[in-house]
Amino acid sequence: MEQQQHHSVSVDDGSRSPVREKPLVSTIAKSTNILWHNCPIGQSERQNLLGQKGCVIWITGLSGSGKSTLACALSRELHCSGHLAYVLDGDNLRHGLNRDLSFKAEDRVENIRRVGEVAKLFADAGVICIASLISPYRRDRDACRALLPESRFIEVFMDLPLEICEARDPKGLYKLARSGKIKGFTGIDDPYESPVNSEIVIKMVDGECPSPKSMARHVLCYLEENGYLQA
Numbered sequence: 674m675e676q677q678q679h680h681s682v683s684v685d686d687g688s689r690s691p692v693r694e695k696p697l698v699s700t701i702a703k704s705t706n707i708l709w710h711n712c713p714i715g716q717s718e719r720q721n722l723l724g725q726k727g728c729v730i731w732i733t734g735l736s737g738s739g740k741s742t743l744a745c746a747l748s749r750e751l752h753c754s755g756h757l758a759y760v761l762d763g764d765n766l767r768h769g770l771n772r773d774l775s776f777k778a779e780d781r782v783e784n785i786r787r788v789g790e791v792a793k794l795f796a797d798a799g800v801i802c803i804a805s806l807i808s809p810y811r812r813d814r815d816a817c818r819a820l821l822p823e824s825r826f827i828e829v830f831m832d833l834p835l836e837i838c839e840a841r842d843p844k845g846l847y848k849l850a851r852s853g854k855i856k857g858f859t860g861i862d863d864p865y866e867s868p869v870n871s872e873i874v875i876k877m878v879d880g881e882c883p884s885p886k887s888m889a890r891h892v893l894c895y896l897e898e899n900g901y902l903q904a
């Protein structure tokens with residue numbers, strides 16, 4: 674039977690402070706009398722079929738830091754080398770699964786929780802799941818990591834300065850946030866808690882951001898060197 678998990682994730686009332694003390698989203702299971710049903714074909718059989726290890730590559734960073742660009746470039750590299758990958762992009766999921774969620778703190782918490790659970794299912798299916806979300810709170814990213822067995826969660830931190838992300842501003846959202854037309858925009862008037870122990874950090878080198886292809890190759894090398902691209 675699955676253990677109930679009690680992540681007490683919370684914020685101070687109404688504000689977007691990262692200091693979280695009281696529960697916001699109940700993760701206490703409400704169903705009772707439920708039993709786990711095992712299938713004879715499990716993750717290892719699916720991995721053997723696919724010739725890879727199911728895992729989650731969790732890309733976190735500010736808006737405009739290149740998360741979606743890396744996710745797409747990486748999925749292309751994996752596809753071209755014969756590996757099954759699937760991208761879960763924060764923006765895209767907010768058109769469907771997470772369309773009921775806003776950007777207030779408790780909704781971001783629930784957004785990350787749901788995507789963490791979906792990513793876990795993809796990894797269990799044997800797929801290399803690439804999740805690309807701002808995921809601003811360290812505690813929520815760590816909760817997603819804790820859903821998976823050791824080493825199946827690979828965090829990629831897009832460590833680009835706010836000034837670069839803001840200068841890119843492909844959707845014009847920073848401009849709207851600076852002029853007060855969007856409230857609670859990450860990095861402007863909403864927090865982003867940088868990771869401290871990411872497996873992979875993408876950063877500028879000599880004032881230049883690595884190209885999309887080289888970012889993707891960086892992650893691909895990590896996967897190769899750590900045995901994810903074989904069953």
Ligand SMILES: Nc1ncnc2c1ncn2[C@@H]1O[C@H](COP(=O)(O)OS(=O)(=O)O)[C@@H](OP(=O)(O)O)[C@H]1O
Pocket residue numbers: 735736737740741762763764767776780781782784785805806807808809844846855856857858859863
């Ligand atoms: N207030 C506010 N703050 C941050 N981002 C905002 C906001 N409003 C809209 N957007 C757009 O939503 C995209 C981020 O969605 P996520 O689901 O990744 O966000 S989060 O992880 O729940 O924080 C993000 O996409 P990316 O630019 O790809 O990161 C924005 O385009």
Ligand SMILES: Nc1ncnc2c1ncn2[C@@H]1O[C@H](COP(=O)(O)OP(=O)(O)O)[C@@H](O)[C@H]1O
Pocket residue numbers: 734735736737738739740741742743841842843882883884885888
């Ligand atoms: N490595 C890169 N080098 C140059 N421009 C980039 C790079 N990565 C992303 N960009 C550009 O930056 C902008 C934001 O990238 P995007 O992937 O949409 O970021 P995010 O998903 O984090 O919001 C886009 O216009 C994209 O073309």
